[in-house]
Amino acid sequence: MDLRPSLSVTQKQQLKLSPQLIQSFELMAMPLSELQQRIKAEIETNPALELPASWEISYDRFAREKQQSEASRVDDSYSDSSAYGSDRSGYDSEATERQSRFLEGALSERESLGEHLLSQLGCEQLSDEEYEVGEILITGLDANGFFTDDPETLLNERQRSHLPKMLALLRRLDPAGIAVRSWRESLIAQAEIQGMEGEELETFSRLVCEKLELMRSGKSEQVAKELGIDAYDLEVLYTFLKTLTPFPGQSFSSGPEQFVIPELSIRRDGEDLVMQMNDYALPDLRIQASFEHLGDQIGNEEESKKATAYINEQIKRAESLLFQVQVRNQTLYRLGQVLMKRQREFFLAGPLYIKPLTQKEVASELGVHETTVSRISTAKWVDTDWGLIPIKGLFSSAVGEEGARYSKEAVKEMIRRILEEHQGAKALSDQKISDILQEEGVQVARRTVAKYRNELNIDPSFIRGTN
Numbered sequence: 001m002d003l004r005p006s007l008s009v010t011q012k013q014q015l016k017l018s019p020q021l022i023q024s025f026e027l028m029a030m031p032l033s034e035l036q037q038r039i040k041a042e043i044e045t046n047p048a049l050e051l052p053a054s055w056e057i058s059y060d061r062f063a064r065e066k067q068q069s070e071a072s073r074v075d076d077s078y079s080d081s082s083a084y085g086s087d088r089s090g091y092d093s094e095a096t097e098r099q100s101r102f103l104e105g106a107l108s109e110r111e112s113l114g115e116h117l118l119s120q121l122g123c124e125q126l127s128d129e130e131y132e133v134g135e136i137l138i139t140g141l142d143a144n145g146f147f148t149d150d151p152e153t154l155l156n157e158r159q160r161s162h163l164p165k166m167l168a169l170l171r172r173l174d175p176a177g178i179a180v181r182s183w184r185e186s187l188i189a190q191a192e193i194q195g196m197e198g199e200e201l202e203t204f205s206r207l208v209c210e211k212l213e214l215m216r217s218g219k220s221e222q223v224a225k226e227l228g229i230d231a232y233d234l235e236v237l238y239t240f241l242k243t244l245t246p247f248p249g250q251s252f253s254s255g256p257e258q259f260v261i262p263e264l265s266i267r268r269d270g271e272d273l274v275m276q277m278n279d280y281a282l283p284d285l286r287i288q289a290s291f292e293h294l295g296d297q298i299g300n301e302e303e304s305k306k307a308t309a310y311i312n313e314q315i316k317r318a319e320s321l322l323f324q325v326q327v328r329n330q331t332l333y334r335l336g337q338v339l340m341k342r343q344r345e346f347f348l349a350g351p352l353y354i355k356p357l358t359q360k361e362v363a364s365e366l367g368v369h370e371t372t373v374s375r376i377s378t379a380k381w382v383d384t385d386w387g388l389i390p391i392k393g394l395f396s397s398a399v400g401e402e403g404a405r406y407s408k409e410a411v412k413e414m415i416r417r418i419l420e421e422h423q424g425a426k427a428l429s430d431q432k433i434s435d436i437l438q439e440e441g442v443q444v445a446r447r448t449v450a451k452y453r454n455e456l457n458i459d460p461s462f463i464r465g466t467n
Contacts, residue, residue, distance in 0.1 A: 026038075029379070030379075031378075031379040032380075039283065039325075042317075046317055046321075047291060047314060048288060048291045050286050050287065113249045114138055117170070119455050121135070121169075121451075122451035128447065129158075130165065141178065146180060147179070151167065171189060177189050177190040177245060184208050186244075186246060186247070188201075200237075207241065262381040262388055263332060263382065264383070264391070265277075266340050266347050282329075285318075285322055328376070336382070342355065342357055343355060351409055351410065356408075359395055396408045399411045399444060412452045414437060415452050415456065418437075419453075430449040434449045
């Protein structure tokens with residue numbers, strides 16, 4: 001037996017999250033309304049930031065904006081070939097009218113968690129029995145997206161064989177962190193989905209399951225020691241934890257209606273498309289030029305050093321925020337350019353022409369990770385000639401046989417039109433609609449037709465009856 005010492009090298013992949021990266025995660029996923037509040041909070045606590053006096057953080061500002069004269073408006077219009085940050089010029093009357101619609105385009109409709117999950121389930125390649133199990137599991141989730149009972153108790157003996165597959169499927173749907181039993185399991189699942197693994201995931205799990213009360217009590221040194229990590233790594237993990245959503249289903253819960261502000265406008269201009277970014281919804285923040293030298297005005301050397309350290313820290317925070325907002329907006333702009341190109345037919349001709357398009361494809365074209373596309377698309381809206389729609393609505397899975405594939409949204413539009421064309425006649429059954437689609441070269445099962453019809457809020461044939 002060879003007992004001589006030896007040296008080996010192994011590779012280990014871990015997710016190392018800097019505070020700057022965590023802030024980038026947060027800002028990417030924020031809709032405008034939340035980003036406004038984040039900036040407002042930073043302005044209130046960071047004296048290094050200077051806010052233009054003409055800017056107010058409120059929705060009232062947007063309502064008043066449309067009443068101003070054309071000369072006072074700011075042009076954020078971009079053509080297909082323009083670059084982010086181009087010079088601005090005045091609006092013409094048509095642009096002013098578009099701007100008014102843009103500002104007034106606020107929605108209050110909120111999709112329920114069950115509807116959101118079922119719409120994704122309908123796009124999966126599943127057997128009838130697997131789909132049935134998926135439906136049962138989704139109906140067993142509470143408003144937080146958690147199981148209140150053991151999921152096995154929801155199923156009969158025959159259905160339980162599909163439980164592992166369907167649980168795994170549900171847990172990779174949007175929003176991340178559902179189909180678990182508690183908020184702790186949800187946080188761990190979200191971290192795993194974002195790429196955390198190995199020892200770092202194990203440490204994060206212990207932090208979530210065992211040490212949160214100590215952290216809330218300010219005993220971070222004790223926690224770091226018990227977890228076997230240094231204070232900096234603990235701070236990074238804890239800050240990352242706070243970017244996650246402990247109750248992911250709550251964003252879909254029924255409650256007071258909330259307005260949303262569109263981030264982009266992509267509209268037809270003749271045979272071309274023009275993209276407009278809602279830049280003016282955010283202030284042109286800058287760092288106060290005089291703030292950096294305030295420490296020099298203090299005669300006491302020791303106090304001057306303390307003041308200078310404080311000033312430098314606030315400037316660093318301000319610069320980080322400004323940079324991350326810029327990254328967010330540039331990423332959103334680049335995403336808008338890709339969507340304007342890839343979904344050109346939709347923007348020109350309507351929902352029937354939405355093409356199959358995945359976040360993975362767009363991420364590849366942008367040269368970013370798929371999760372970046374997911375974050376920058378979350379809770380954000382685009383104003384179009386066909387209405388105000390969520391940006392994620394421009395991503396659609398493929399339906400039908402290879403070589404004759406349509407997007408899910410296009411098929412839904414086909415179903416809506418078929419039903420409109422047959423108004424006044426005997427109500428079409430889901431099977432009949434499936435047959436008509438098949439005649440048009442679109443292979444869609446009866447069950448899928450029923451699912452899409454429900455998403456369109458159209459009653460089944462036995463309720464619709466004969467008009």
